[in-house]
Amino acid sequence: EVQLVESGGGLVKPGGSLRLSCAASGFTFSSYSMNWVRQAPGKGLEWVSSISSSSSYIYYADSVKGRFTISRDNAKNSLYLQMNSLRAEDTAVYYCARGPLIAVAGTLDYWGQGTLVTVSS
Amino acid sequence: SYVLTQPPSVSVAPGQTARITCGGNNIGSKSVHWYQQKPGQAPVLVVYDDSDRPSGIPERFSGSNSGNTATLTISRVEAGDEADYYCQVWDSSSDHQAVFGGGTKLTVL
Numbered sequence: 001e002v003q004l005v006e007s008g009g010g011l012v013k014p015g016g017s018l019r020l021s022c023a024a025s026g027f028t029f030s031s032y033s034m035n036w037v038r039q040a041p042g043k044g045l046e047w048v049s050s051i052s053s054s055s056s057y058i059y060y061a062d063s064v065k066g067r068f069t070i071s072r073d074n075a076k077n078s079l080y081l082q083m084n085s086l087r088a089e090d091t092a093v094y095y096c097a098r099g100p101l102i103a104v105a106g107t108l109d110y111w112g113q114g115t116l117v118t119v120s121s
Numbered sequence: 122s123y124v125l126t127q128p129p130s131v132s133v134a135p136g137q138t139a140r141i142t143c144g145g146n147n148i149g150s151k152s153v154h155w156y157q158q159k160p161g162q163a164p165v166l167v168v169y170d171d172s173d174r175p176s177g178i179p180e181r182f183s184g185s186n187s188g189n190t191a192t193l194t195i196s197r198v199e200a201g202d203e204a205d206y207y208c209q210v211w212d213s214s215s216d217h218q219a220v221f222g223g224g225t226k227l228t229v230l
Contacts, residue, residue: 035219037164045156045164045207047219059217062122095163105211107154107169108219114163 002026002110004096009115016086016119022079022096022112030054030074033099035108036081038092038117048094049081052104059104064090086119093117123212125222132228133198141225143191143208151210153191155184158224159204167206168193195227203229 008020022034036048049070050059058070069082079096093114100106126144133139143153153171156164166175168184171191181196195202208222 037219037221044205044224045158045209045221047209047221050217050219057217061218062216097164104217105213105219106152107166108156108164108209109166109169109175111163111165 004112006112006115020081029077033104034079035097040092127222127225130226139195141193149187154209155193156207
C-alpha cells in the first residue's frame with residue numbers, strides 16, 4: 001500500500017524558515033517523481049514544486065521560486081521542502097504527492113494527509 | 122502562464138448526471154487529470170489522462186477532453202459524491218509547471 005506521511009509543519013514567524021519532510025513507503029520511491037502541493041485555508045489547490053526521480057529536473061511555482069528548495073533522499077525514501085523567507089501568504093496545508101514513473105509531467109496519483117504551516121507573528 | 126477555468130459550483134439531484142467543466146486554451150492537446158476532495162481530507166485522483174480511471178474508482182466517473190474544454194461526468198450521482206473537484210494539467214509551454222483549476226463544489230440536492 002502506498003503511503004505518504006508529511007511532517008515538519010507548525011507555526012513560524014514571517015521571515016522564518018521551516019523544513020517539511022515526506023516519508024514514502026509501499027512503492028519504489030527512487031523510480032517516481034514527487035511533488036509538493038499546498039492549499040491555503042478555504043482556498044483551492046496550488047502546485048508548489050516537482051522533482052524528478054533522480055533529482056535531475058526540478059521545477060517551482062513562481063510564487064516560491066528563490067525561497068523554497070525541493071530535494072529528495074532516495075536511500076531514505078524521503079522528500080523534503082526547505083522553506084525560507086516565509087510570508088503570511090505561505091500559510092497552508094502542504095501535501096506531498098507522487099508523480100509519474102520517471103517523468104515529471106503528469107498525474108499525481110497518491111497524496112499524503114498534509115501538514116499545516118502557519119506563518120504569523 | 123496557463124489558466125484553467127472551472128465553475129465555482131454545480132448542483133444536481135441524486136441519481137442524475139453531474140458535468141463539471143474545465144476550460145483552457147487548446148486544452149484538448151493536453152492530458153487532463155481530475156481530483157476529488159472531501160472536507161478535511163486529502164485529494165483523491167478520480168480520472169487521469171482525460172478519461173482513464175484509477176483502480177477503485179466507480180465507473181460512474183468518466184472524463185472527456187476536446188478543443189478548449191475538458192469535462193468530468195459523474196453518472197447516477199450519490200450523496201457521497203458531494204465534494205470539491207479540481208482539474209489539473211502539466212504546462213510545458215514556458216516554465217514547466219503543474220496547473221490546477223480553481224475547483225468546483227459539487228452539491229447533491
